[in-house]
Amino acid sequence: MTLLQALFMGLLQGATELFPVSSLGHAVLVPSILHWSFKQSDPSFLPFLVLLHIGTATALLILYRSQWVAIIRGFFSAALRGSITSDSERLAMLLMTGTLPAAVLGVFLESRIKVLFASPYAAAAFLIVNGGVMLAAELLRRRAERLAALEGQSRAEQEERFTDASHISFLAAAIVGACQALAFVPGISRSGVTIAGGLVGGLRHTEAARFSFLLATPTILGAGLLEVPLLFGAGVPLGEYVLAAILSGIAAYASARFLLRYFRSGRLDPYGWYCIAAGLIGLALLTFNL
């Protein structure tokens, strides 16, 4: 992989990680479409992607630094006391509940997932599935709005009727967390499925995005800690990769700021349609070798 390719991949990963469009799907699909020579099945490709993810996780840590301090404090105080007395303590326990299913599924499905990395066709097909999941989540949200007689009201008023991240149920947090494991499949977006899960769990769009971003941080960092050491033995240009990770972090920070503003009134639909279109175009380009 050349320096320019590594930097491009960093920018692509950072820009697409938090947008619900599957960064991994793009990272697998785009190089194949551009006929780049490096192999995605190479043992150093997954650690490289994980390094880019660490750039993203660092951006999220910076974005939510004050919240993370409260969450970590809340985690220890609630865990030692054995009870929850504040929103930050509840959010800390919800994040733990959501992270564990992803960790278990990630560790036990790791080898099967790695096989899928070699297939851009699978990434394109799963992008279409990802789009369908987001459109379905918005369909369910619109039905909930109809049932609550919120039609005709402004988007801000509609969103006010839904709850914030610290008030989601523990069962919903576990289900949303388990959905995160789907994002190990290229084409399925972590933020897409977790935001969709949050919406189904009754969260406001901005809160579903915030919960998704908070949930992503320990998962990505955990995966990074396990995979990054593989980079040191693979004889790869580590400096270039770190540069790409920094670029990824900058792009992710800008994406997160944009999305949190967008979801004040926006929905998942445009991203759902984009994923379906990108998946179909990707399949066509790969099939006809254009």
Place this chain on the structure above:
Amino acid sequence: MPLAVLLVVLAVVFLVVGVLYALGVLQIAVSDPNAPHHYTHAILFAVLAVASLIAANFTRPKTV
């Protein structure tokens, strides 16, 4: 048996399983069966043991 006790027992089981993975004794659902140690699995089970202990602390009877 109270739920808290069951969760503590579960934590001990997770810890033992984690140690067995770390020593390479357990080879269930691993990506490389030839590897002498499975630290990823060991770390996961250690985390699950801690989570079980936290859950046990939540469910234990508390004095008011």
